[in-house]
Amino acid sequence: MSILRKIGADYTPGRGTTFTVWAPEVEQVEVSLHTPNKKRLKLQREAFGYWTALAEDAGPGTRYMFTLNGEKERPDPASLFQPDDVHKASAVIDHSHFNWTDKNWKGLPLEQLIIYELHVGTFTEEGTFEAIIQKIPELKDLGITAIEIMPVAQFPGNRNWGYDGVYPFATQESYGGPEGLKKLVNACHEQEISVVLDVVYNHMGPEGNYLNDYGPYFTDKYHTPWGNALNFDDAHSDHVRNFFFQNALMWLRDFHIDALRLDAVHAIYDTGAKHFLQELREHVNQLEEQEGRNYILTAETDLSDVRLINPIEKGGYGLDAQWFDDYHHVIHTLVTGEQEGYYEDYGKPEQLKKALEHTFVYNGLYSEHRKKTLGTDATANPAQQFVVCSQNHDQVGNRMLGERLTQLVSFEMLKAVAGLVLLSPYVPMLFMGEEYGEENPFLYFVSHTDKDLVEAVRKGRKAEFAYFASKGEAPDPQSEETFNRSKLQRSYTSNEKQKQLREFYKQLIQLRKTAPALAKPDKPNMEVNLEEEKLVLHLIHKGAAPNLYCIFNISNQPQETALVNTTTAGGNWKPILNSADTAWGGGGTGNGEVLKAEASLSLPPASVLILEQQR
Template sequence: MSILREIGANFKAENGTVFTVWAPEAEDVKVKLHKAKPEEVPLQREAFGYWTALAENARPGTTYTFVLDKEKERPDPASHYQPDGVHKPSEVVDHSSFAWTDKKWKGVPLQQYIIYELHVGTFSDEGTFDGVIEKLPQLKNLGITAIEIMPVAQFPGNRNWGYDGVFPFAVQNSYGGPDGLKRLVNACHAQGMAVILDVVYNHLGPEGNYLRDYGPYFTNKYNTPWGEAINYDDAHSDPVRNFFFQNALLWFREYHIDALRLDAVHAIFDNGAKHFLQELQEHVHQLEEQESRTFILIAESDLNDVRLINSMNRGGYGLAAQWNDDFHHVIHAMVTGEQNGYYVGFGTAEQLAKVMTHTFVYDGLYSEHRKRTFGSSAANNPAQQFVVFSQNHDQVGNRMLGERLSQLVNFEMQKVVAGVVILSPYLPMLFMGEEYGEQNPFLYFVSHSDKELIEAVRNGRREEFSSFAWQGEAPDPQSEEAFNQSKLQHSYTSDAKQLHLREFYKRLILLRKSCPTFVAPDKNKVLAQMDDQDQVLHLIHTTKSPYIYCLFNISDAPKTVHLQQIESKGKWVMLLSSADKQWGGPGYEFAQEYESGAEVTLPAASILILQHQA
């Protein structure tokens, strides 16, 4: 494991600020302090192209830039704050000054994560970290145990999903900057909720990206869909790796973040002997030992490759968990009937039963969409290593019109889909607003200043939709209207149907948290059966007693089925029916208990949940 090198502006009250920057090809580097009387401090060259200097009078709030070879004046690549945006000077931050109140916080065990993904700019009217804080009691009331924040690294303008960030260490100024994020994390911990932060280590955005002025941060050995690949394995890659290792550790150490979601790790290219992700996990383990608490890495990947989460002694990278797109694609294709784009080859009853116990649909099978054999077996990986969802920022926002599932399926089917996700053996994740059927879309939006870049983004979006059969005109991602349309209405307090849906989500989450069989579900003790004729998924959890039997009618017609036989003797007692009027359902009277093998008739688009009684 490599030895880490401090970078950026590191303030110590007794000494001042040490500035360190990697610029291997520069002949002269100074730090310019933007004070009433500007001051330039020369940096000394050290090994491997690092430059460093102590500026005793650079205090928190001092803005600064680096001057390279007396020509280029640039913000700090490792800036912790860009108060005036991506093109202006960086600011010295004192992380020791924040008054944390979470000293007793020990985190939430991964198997207890019930995740709520949110975008800071559209989650509240304020569009800030403080706006999120105001609504945390509502999320706690819902039963959420972890919020996942879309990227907050400084991006150009005030409107962006966050994946165009260009200062990975700097917290977005329009959201509330470093202290705003700390207040949010502190407040979450006070509510008993963990915080997952989405970080992007596969590319940087195009506007305000000054890294190439400093050194070979990028490589032309590989291509990503979003721009130049980051240099993790080419010449001069050690300091680049150090840059991103330090970034991950910063979020854990200075912001008390509990977990990082690593965006699109399939676009992190590294053919070195030790993959970047493995070494990152090693550094995180080391920090865990120092801090005596757990830090979690969760990968987003479209490769169905368990090497990401296999232990290092099994040849893996040792990450804690990964997202499972197959789960989403199966349920989405089944309930919407969509078969275009990456939904090709998804949507059968057999597949839905398979993902409940085998995790991936494509685990070494031929994929028609990819035109190749795809994926690996997850048979030896526990369920808690996979995050599942029916909606997320990508799956909603990368639709041309940003429609949520509430626009694509009826009210009763929304409840069915909620049950499939929350009562699966995996870690469930909700996308903000889905719990009450938010009607506003979640669109793609940016606020670039370069006209050519703006047009390129518009054209790129149109091309992206070409493989789908979506009708209409794509909204302009640069428009403020696209951003405003994407804000949550939080309208369930004044809409009876939305309140019914939210209460049903709340009941499902409570069931997940209170039933012993869901504490740490064992995939090998989950029985799943479904056929294309019935369109009813039988899902039986037998990890711990009392067992739970879930019946999901994923069709628009009533279905009559027989309960599966299990080895244990006893009866099945009714726990929950989505058709109940309490949840805004049509009203349907089920028997209070059933024998194994009994006949059960399910209304269209409904869930029946039973508990075993010996």
């Protein structure tokens, strides 16, 4: 494991600020301090192209820029705060002064996470960390145990999904900066809610990205959808790796973040002996020992590869979990009928059974969409290693019109889909607003200042929809109206149907938290039967008594079925939750009586019925 080197502006009370920057191909580096007696300090060159200097009078709030070779004035690539914008001065901050009140908080284990993905700018009207704090009671009431925040690394302007960040260490100023994020994390921990932060280590945004002026942060060995890849295995790559290792450790150590979601790790190219992700895990393990607590690393990937999550001693990278897209794609295609683009590989009923029993649908199978064989076998991997959802920022926002599932399926089907996610053995994740059927779209938006870049983004979005048959004009990503249309309405307080849907989600979450059979759900503790023609799924959790029997009708027709004769047969089955009940906005149902094994029953269209075994 490599030895890490501090970078950026490191303030120590009573001593001043040490400035360190990696610029191996530069002949001279100075730091310009925007203090009352403005001055320039020459940095001393050290091994491997690091430059450093101590400024005793540079305290928190001091603005500064680096001057390279006496010509180019640039912000700090490891800036902790960009108070003005991505092109102007960086600012010194003091990580040591925040009054944390969470010293007894140790985080939650994976199997207890019920994740709520949110975008800071559109989750509230104000679009700030402070405003999210005001909504924590709502999330607590719903039963959420973790929020997952889309990237907050400083990006140009104040409207962006966050994947165009160019200062990985600087918390977005328009959201409330580093102080605002710490307040949010502290407030979540007070309510026993974990915080997952989405971080991007596979590319950098285009505007305000000055890394090339400092050194070989990128390599032309590999090409990504965003241009040259970040340099994780070429000449000088040790120091690029150091940059991102330090970033991950900062979020966990200095911001008390509980887990990192690593964006699109399939675009992190590294053919070296020790993959970047494995070494990241090792550095985080070391931090865990120092801090006396665990941190969770989750990857987003489209490769269906268990190497990411297998233990290091078994040749894996040792990450804790990964997003499991197959489950989303199977559900989405079955309930919407959509088959365009990557959805052409899905839509077969038997894939739902396979996703529950074996996890990856493509586990060494040929993918028609990708024109290649894809995936490994994840049957033996515990269910808690996979995060599932029916909606997320990508699957909603990468539609041309940003429609949520609310616009694509019936109200009754929304409840059935909620059951498929929250009653699966996997770690469930909701996308902000889905719990009450938010009707506003979640669109793609930016606020770049470079006109040529704005045009390139517009063209890129149009090209991206070549695969999809969505009709209509793509909303302008640069328009403020596109951003405002993506904000949550929170209309469930005045809309009866939305209130009922939210209450149904609450019941499902409560059941997941309290039912003994769901305390540690896993694939070996389940029986899965599927009536493919009828689209009726029988899912029985038998990890602990009493067993739970979940019956889903994900067709739009009423269906007749019978309880399957299972190894858990014996005793009777008592209905405890039925999506068709009038309490949840359903049409009412006759399925209230206790059922015997192999009993016949009628299922309304798009419904879920949950039974508890009576001994």
